[in-house]
Amino acid sequence: xxxxxILVFAQLAGAAVAPSAWVPMRWPWSDSKSLELLAGxxxxxxxxxxxxxxxxxxxxxxxxxxxxxxxxxxxxLASARAAVAAQLTGVVLEGDFPEGVAAAVxxxxxxxxxxxxxxxxxxPLGSNAPIIGTWQGVWPGIAVEEDGAKKSGPxxxxxxxxxxxxxxxxxxxxxxxxWIANQPPAKTVVTGTRYLQVIADxxxxxxxxxxxxxxxxxxxxxRREEAAMxxxxxxxxxxxxxxxxPEWRRLPEYGKLAVVQDPAKGGLLSGGILxxxxxxxxxxRPVPRQHLTADALKxxxxxxxxxxxxxTPEQKEVLRSFTRGGGMLLTxxxxxxxxxxxxxxxxxxxxxxxxxxxxxxxxxxMVGRRNLGVRLFNVSSMLSNVLASDDGKxxxxxxxxxxxxxxxxxxxxxxxxxxxxxxxxxxxxxxQLDIYPAxxxxxxDIAKVSVCATIKLE
Amino acid sequence: xxxxxxxxxxxxxxxxxxxxxxxTAPVSIARCSSYDEDVTAKMAAMFDQLGGLEKLxxxxxxxxxxxxxxxxxQRVQGKALGVTHYTHPKVxxxxxxxxxxxxxxxxxxxxxxxxxxxxxxEVMLDSGWNVxxxxxxxxxxxxxxxxxxxxxxxxxxxxxxxxxxxYAGFEMNHAYEETDVFVSLAKLKNHATCGVTLSMKNCFGxxxxxxxxxxxxxxxxxxxxxxxxxxxxxxxKRQPSKSAPQELHFGANHEPEYRMPRIVADVVAARxxxxxxxxxxxxxxxxxxxxIRGVRPVQPGVIVAxxxxxxxxxxxxxxxxxxxxxxxxxxxxENCDNTLLFAEGHGIGTTDLKRIDVRGLPIEQALYRFHQA
Numbered sequence: 142x143x144x145x146x147i148l149v150f151a152q153l154a155g156a157a158v159a160p161s162a163w164v165p166m167r168w169p170w171s172d173s174k175s176l177e178l179l180a181g182x183x184x185x186x187x188x189x190x191x192x193x194x195x196x197x198x199x200x201x202x203x204x205x206x207x208x209x210x211x212x213x214x215x216x217x218l219a220s221a222r223a224a225v226a227a228q229l230t231g232v233v234l235e236g237d238f239p240e241g242v243a244a245a246v247x248x249x250x251x252x253x254x255x256x257x258x259x260x261x262x263x264x265p266l267g268s269n270a271p272i273i274g275t276w277q278g279v280w281p282g283i284a285v286e287e288d289g290a291k292k293s294g295p296x297x298x299x300x301x302x303x304x305x306x307x308x309x310x311x312x313x314x315x316x317x318x319x320w321i322a323n324q325p326p327a328k329t330v331v332t333g334t335r336y337l338q339v340i341a342d343x344x345x346x347x348x349x350x351x352x353x354x355x356x357x358x359x360x361x362x363x364r365r366e367e368a369a370m371x372x373x374x375x376x377x378x379x380x381x382x383x384x385x386x387p388e389w390r391r392l393p394e395y396g397k398l399a400v401v402q403d404p405a406k407g408g409l410l411s412g413g414i415l416x417x418x419x420x421x422x423x424x425x426r427p428v429p430r431q432h433l434t435a436d437a438l439k440x441x442x443x444x445x446x447x448x449x450x451x452x453t454p455e456q457k458e459v460l461r462s463f464t465r466g467g468g469m470l471l472t473x474x475x476x477x478x479x480x481x482x483x484x485x486x487x488x489x490x491x492x493x494x495x496x497x498x499x500x501x502x503x504x505x506x507m508v509g510r511r512n513l514g515v516r517l518f519n520v521s522s523m524l525s526n527v528l529a530s531d532d533g534k535x536x537x538x539x540x541x542x543x544x545x546x547x548x549x550x551x552x553x554x555x556x557x558x559x560x561x562x563x564x565x566x567x568x569x570x571x572x573q574l575d576i577y578p579a580x581x582x583x584x585x586d587i588a589k590v591s592v593c594a595t596i597k598l599e
Numbered sequence: 600x601x602x603x604x605x606x607x608x609x610x611x612x613x614x615x616x617x618x619x620x621x622x623t624a625p626v627s628i629a630r631c632s633s634y635d636e637d638v639t640a641k642m643a644a645m646f647d648q649l650g651g652l653e654k655l656x657x658x659x660x661x662x663x664x665x666x667x668x669x670x671x672x673q674r675v676q677g678k679a680l681g682v683t684h685y686t687h688p689k690v691x692x693x694x695x696x697x698x699x700x701x702x703x704x705x706x707x708x709x710x711x712x713x714x715x716x717x718x719x720x721e722v723m724l725d726s727g728w729n730v731x732x733x734x735x736x737x738x739x740x741x742x743x744x745x746x747x748x749x750x751x752x753x754x755x756x757x758x759x760x761x762x763x764x765x766y767a768g769f770e771m772n773h774a775y776e777e778t779d780v781f782v783s784l785a786k787l788k789n790h791a792t793c794g795v796t797l798s799m800k801n802c803f804g805x806x807x808x809x810x811x812x813x814x815x816x817x818x819x820x821x822x823x824x825x826x827x828x829x830x831x832x833x834x835x836k837r838q839p840s841k842s843a844p845q846e847l848h849f850g851a852n853h854e855p856e857y858r859m860p861r862i863v864a865d866v867v868a869a870r871x872x873x874x875x876x877x878x879x880x881x882x883x884x885x886x887x888x889x890x891i892r893g894v895r896p897v898q899p900g901v902i903v904a905x906x907x908x909x910x911x912x913x914x915x916x917x918x919x920x921x922x923x924x925x926x927x928x929x930x931x932x933e934n935c936d937n938t939l940l941f942a943e944g945h946g947i948g949t950t951d952l953k954r955i956d957v958r959g960l961p962i963e964q965a966l967y968r969f970h971q972a
Contacts, residue, residue, distance in 0.1 A: 299672050510717055518724030521672030546677035550727035577731065586729065 158185055160231075160254050161271045161318040163206055164384055166352035169359045173199035178362065182377040183384040188233050188322075188351065197228050206230040208256060211246075213238050221246045225253050232256070235276055235322070237263055258322045258351075261307065261409040261487055267315045267431070274351070277487045278304045278323030279411045281342035282335060283522060283543050299420075299521050301543050306415030307487075308346040309394060309526070310408030313427040318390075322351035331355045333372025334592065337379050338543050341593040344383040345526045345539035347390045352380070379593065382567035389595075395529035395536060396424030397513040397556075399441040401460075403430040407447060407479035412488045414447055417501045424514035424527035435459055443469045443513065445504055448479035471507055474499045512582050518552040523590070533557065538596040540587075547591045554582040559598035566594050621949040624907035625649055626914040628960040631880045632900040634682070639693040642876075645904045646697060648958040655873060655906075657702030659779035665691055666786045666801045667710045669888040671725040675896060680726045682881040683896055684888045686784050688728040690878045690902070692736040694784055699737030707741040708733075709774045711804045714825050716747035745772035747809040747822045754810070754820070754843070757869040761945055763847065764861035768869060770820075770843035771805050775870050783872045783908060787879025787899060787915055789969055790887045792833065792859045793938050794931035795919060797912040798875030799867045800938060803859070806832065806866065810840045817841065832862055856927075856935030864941035867908060871947070875911035877903040879918075884969040899967035901960070909948025910955045912939055920968030923950045930970055 163186035168175070171191045176199055186206040189196075200207050209224030211217055213236045221232045231254030234243055247255045257265070258274040265273055284300040304321055311319055321343050325331045336358075343350035354362065361369035383389065400415060402408050408415070408427070418425045428437045430448070433456045438444060444463060446452070449472040452460070464470045473479070474496065489497065510516075515527050515538055522544035529536040536557065542548050562574040562585045574585040574596070585596060627645040631638060646652045665686045674680060681687035695706050712722040719742040720730045734740050743749050751773030758768035775781070785801035793800050808815065808824035811831045815821050818841045830836045831846075833855040838845050852858060879899040886894040901918065905911030913923035916939065921931050923939050939950045949955065952962070 510721070518721065519671070519727040521674075521725070522677070544677045548727070549679060550729060552724045586731075 158204075158206070159271070160206075160256070162387065163272070163318075163349075164380060165208075165320055165322075165349060167210075167322075167324070167354075169354055169356075170363065171196045175363065176200060176203055176205070178373065179203065179205070183381040184352065184377075186230075189229075192224070192227055192229055194227065201228065208233045208254070210235050212236045217242055218245060218249045221250050221255070225250045230254065233258055256320070258320065260485065264311070264409075266311060266404055267429075268317065270317050272320055273311070273315075273317045274320030274322055276322045276324075277485075278307075278321045278350075279488065280323065280326050281339050281543065301416075301420060301522075301524055302411070303342055303416055303419065303524055304348075304411055305342060305346040305419055305524055305526065306413055307409060307411050308343060308348040309415055310402060310404040310427050310429070312347050313394070314404045314429040314431065319348040320351050321348050322353070324353045325355040329355075331358065332545075333368075333375055334545055336372065336376050337592040338541065340376065340379050340383075341539075341541040342524070342543075344380075344390075345524075345541050345593065347392075347528075352376070379567045382565075382593070389528065389537060389539075392528035392530060392535075392537060394424075394426045395514055395527045396426045397440065397442045398423055398508065399426045399428045399438055399444045400447065401428045401430055401433055401444060401452075402447040403451060403479055406451075410487060410489055412494065414445065414497060414500060414504070417497070418504065419524050419526075421505065421508070422515075422517040422520055422523075422525050423508050424525075430456065433459055435462060438463050438468070441468060443507060444471070445500065446470060446472045447500065448473055451479065469507060471500070471503050512554060512556055512580075514556055516554040516582070518554075519548065519550055522548060523551075534599065536598040538598070540590050540594045540596070542590050542592055547589050549589050551587040551590055552584060553587070553596060554579045554584045555598065556582050557598070559583065561599045563597045563599075564594060565597060567592070621909070621943050621946055621951075622907060623949045623951075623954045623956070624905055624910050625956040625958055626903060626905035626907075626911050627958045628914065628918070628962065628965045629902045630900055630960050630965070631878075631902050632898070634687055634689045634880055638689050638880075638902075639696055641902060642690070642693050642904070643697055645902065645959060646701075649904060649906055652697060652701035652874075655701075656698050656780050658704050659702075660705045660707065660777065661698050661703045661780040661782060662707045662709055662774050662778035663691075663694060663698075663782040663784050664802060664805060665708055665710050665784045666796075666804070667712060667722060667726060668796075668804065669890060670713050671722060673889045675883055675889045675894055678896060681728070683883045684786060684788060684894075685726060686786055687878060687880065688723075688726075688733065690876075690880070691728075691784065692733050694782070694876065695733060695736040695740050698782075699739070703737075703739075703780075705739045705741065706737055707743060707774055707778065709743050709745045709772070711746035711772075711807055712744045714746075714808065714827065716744060716749070716809065716823055718742070719744040743772065743774045745774055745805065746807050746812075746824055748772065748807075748820065749774070751777075754807070756844075759865045759868045759945075761868065763865050763868070764941060765846055765848075765858065766844055766862065766865050766869075767847060768844040769806060769866060770810050770839075771870065772807055775805055780873045781870060782874040782876065785875070785877045787877050787882050787901070787903070787919065788887050789883075789885055789919075789931055791891045792855045792935055793863065794933075794935055795912070795916050795921070795938075796887045797877050797915045798872060798908045799912055799942055800863050802866050802870060802872065803832070803863050805870055810843045815840050833859060860936040860938040861941055863938045864945055864947075867942055867947060868945040872908040873906065875903075875905050875908040877911065877915045879903070879915075879967070884972040895972065897967070897969070897972040899965075901965045901967065903965075907948040909939055909942045909950060912942075913948075913950040913952060914955060914957055914962060917952055917962050918965045918967060920966060920970060923952065 168187035755776030783798040790796035809820035813826035916923040
C-alpha cells in the first residue's frame with residue numbers, strides 16, 4: 142500500500158523530519174531490538190529516560206528522532222548537555238521548571254530542539270515555538286460513576302471526559318504543533334480500545350497524544366504476546382491514519398457558533414463550555430479573546446461571549462457590530478469570571494460547573510434544533526469535530542466513538558452544497574457515500590463507526 | 600415440570616376470578632429467532648392467522664404506537680436500542696409494509712419521545728434507525744412525536760367511560776383521535792413498576808409530557824417538555840395541566856406500583872387498541888430499560904399479535920413464564936398490581952387463557968422464562 146511506503150520512507154528520513162511533523166512516543170525500552178516494533182509505523186520521535194549508545198545508534202539508523210526527558214530536580218543543564226553529547230536529537234523538559242531554565246537549556250544545547258511539556262497554565266500560548274505541549278490531560282473516555290453507572294453530564298447526555306475543548310482552544314490561538322503528554326492512569330486496566338480513543342481524542346482535534354504505554358501492556362508487548370501485538374497494530378494503524386493526512390491538522394474549526402474565550406483562562410480547563418457544546422455535537426469555532434475581530438466572526442450566526450468583562454472596548458464593539466448584523470450573542474451570567482486554572486488543576490470545580498450550567502442552558506436553548514454546520518444523529522457515545530478549508534471547498538467531520546462497541550447507523554445532516562462525500566476509516570477504507578436532501582440540509586448515512594471515522598465533503 | 604404441565608397449571612390457577620363477560624379474540628405467536636430472518640413474511644403469516652389485516656385497515660388511517668422508551672443515549676451494554684428496549688426498526692418497517700399492502704390509506708407512527716417535542720424522525724435517527732428506509736416501506740408513512748401538541752391544532756379529549764380508576768379522561772395528541780385504527784407495537788419486557796410491559800403498558804406513552812410531564816404547565820400545556828412523567832403519573836405529587844381532566848382521587852395514593860397499572864388500564868380504555876403486536880425477538884429481562892439495575896439482554900425469539908390487547912398481553916405474559924392473572928405478591932407482580940386484571944375489569948378483554956384461541960406456535964413452545972433468563 143502506498144501510504145505504508147510513505148510512512149516507511151518518513152521513518153527512514155526520520156531525524157530530518159521537521160519537529161512539527163514528529164509523531165512522539167514515550168519509549169519504555171532502551172534495547173535496540175525493541176525498535177523493531179516501529180517498523181512500518183508512523184512513530185518517528187522517541188522520548189526516552191535512558192539512552193545507551195547502541196540504542197541511540199540504532200534509532201538514528203532507523204531515522205528516528207530521540208529526545209531525552211529531563212525533569213525538574215537535578216542539574217538540568219548538565220542533563221541536557223549529556224543528552225546532546227550522547228547524540229540524541231534533542232531534549233524534552235517535562236514539568237514546571239523555574240523561570241529562565243528553558244532558555245538556558247536552549248543555549249546549552251546550541252540549536253538542538255528543546256520541547257517544553259509544562260502544566261497547562263504555563264504553556265507558551267501564541268508563541269512561535271514549533272511545538273508546545275503539556276503533561277496534563279484528562280484520560281479520555283465515557284465517564285463512569287463509582288458504582289459503575291455511566292455519568293450523565295450537565296448536558297444531560299452521557300458525559301465524555303475529553304481533552305478536545307482544551308486542544309481546540311489552544312489551537313485557535315496559534316499554529317504550533319500541540320503535544321498532550323498525559324500518561325495512562327495508574328492501577329487501571331487500559332484496554333487496547335481505550336488507547337485508540339485517547340489517540341483519536343487528540344488527533345481529531347489537531348493535536349498529538351504522546352503515545353505512552355502502561356507497564357502491563359509494555360511487558361506483554363516486549364514478550365510479543367499475541368493480544369498485545371494485535372492491540373499494538375491497531376494503535377499503529379490509527380496513529381498512521383491521522384499522519385497520512387497532515388493537512389487535516391491545519392484545517393480550522395468550522396461552525397456557525399463561535400465561542401469567545403480566553404484560552405489562557407477557561408480555555409485551559411477540560412469540562413468547560415467547549416466540551417459541553419461538543420457533547421451536543423454542535424459545531425463550534427473557538428475564537429480566542431485576543432483574536433476577536435470582525436473577521437474572526439465571519440460566517441458565524443451565533444456567538445457566546447464567556448467572560449464579558451474581559452473584553453477591551455474595541456472587542457466589545459466587534460460584538461456589537463456582530464449583533465447589529467443579525468448575529469445572536471449570548472454572554473455569561475452577571476459576575477461570571479472566566480477564571481485562571483489553579484495550580485495543577487485542569488478541570489472545573491463543582492461550583493464553577495454549576496455556574497457554567499447557566500451558560501450551557503442558554504446556549505442549548507439558543508441553538509435548539511438549528512443546524513449550525515452539521516447535525517449528527519445516533520452519536521451519544523461519540524465526539525465530533527468539524528473542520529473546513531477557508532475557501533469552503535473541503536469539510537471534514539471527524540467522529541470518535543468512546544464506547545467499547547461499534548456504533549451502527551450514524552447520520553449526518555450538513556449545510557453547504559457539497560457534491561461528494563467520502564467515508565474514511567483507519568483501516569484504509571475510502572467509501573463514497575450517497576448524499577440525499579434532508580431538512581434544509583444534505584444528509585449522509587454511515588453504516589458503522591468503530592473507534593474513529595471521517596466524513597470528507599467536497 | 601414440563602412446559603405443557605406448566606401451561607396447564609397456569610391456565611387452571613384460580614388466582615382471581617376472570618370477568619366472564621370480557622371479550623376474547625385470537626392471538627398468534629410466531630417463532631422469529633433473529634432480525635435477519637424474514638420478519639415481514641413471519642408477521643404476514645401471523646396476520647393471516649388472525650383473519651387478515653384487510654378488513655381492519657383497508658382505506659383507513661392507521662396509527663401505530665411504537666415503543667421508544669427512555670433517552671436514546673441510554674443503552675444496555677452499548678447495544679443498539681432495537682435489540683434491547685425499543686421496538687426494532689425492522690419490525691416497524693415490516694408493519695408499515697404489511698399495513699399498506701392490506702390497503703391502509705395512511706400509516707402514522709407515533710411515540711411520545713423522551714423529554715422532547717422535536718420531530719420523531721430525529722429521535723429515530725438518534726436511535727440509529729434508517730428513517731428513509733421506514734418512509735419507503737410504504738406510501739404515505741408519517742411520523743409524529745406525541746409528547747406535545749405536535750402537528751395538531753388542539754389536543755384530543757379521550758374519555759375512559761365506565762368506571763375509571765384514576766382518570767375519567769385524558770388529553771392526548773390529535774393523532775390518537777384522528778385515526779380509524781390504533782395499533783400498539785410493543786416490546787416484550789419486564790417492567791419495574793408494572794411487572795410486564797406489553798401492548799397495554801406501551802400506551803402509557805400516549806400521554807404527552809406537555810400535560811403529564813414533570814415540567815408540564817400548571818394551567819396550560821408546556822409545549823417544550825424536557826422531563827419525564829414521574830411527578831404526575833408515578834408519584835401523584837402534582838396534577839396534570841388544568842386544561843386536562845384531573846386525577847380523580849388526587850392525594851389518595853402516591854405509590855407508583857399502585858398507580859401505574861391503574862393509569863395504564865384507564866389509558867387503554869380511553870384509547871382502545873385494535874391490533875396489538877409484541878415483539879420479543881431480542882429484548883431485555885429484569886426491567887423496561889437500562890436505568891433499571893440488573894436488566895439483561897435476552898433472546899426469546901418470538902413475536903405475538905392479536906386483535907384484543909388484554910388477550911394478547913395475557914398470552915405474552917404466559918410466554919414469559921408468569922400467570923397473566925396473578926395478583927400482587929406473585930411474580931412478576933411482587934410489588935405491584937396487575938394491569939391486565941384492571942383492563943379486564945374495564946371489560947376490554949379476558950385474561951383467561953382457556954378462553955383465548957392461540958394460533959401458530961403454542962404457548963408452551965414459545966415459553967421463555969424471563970425471571971430465569
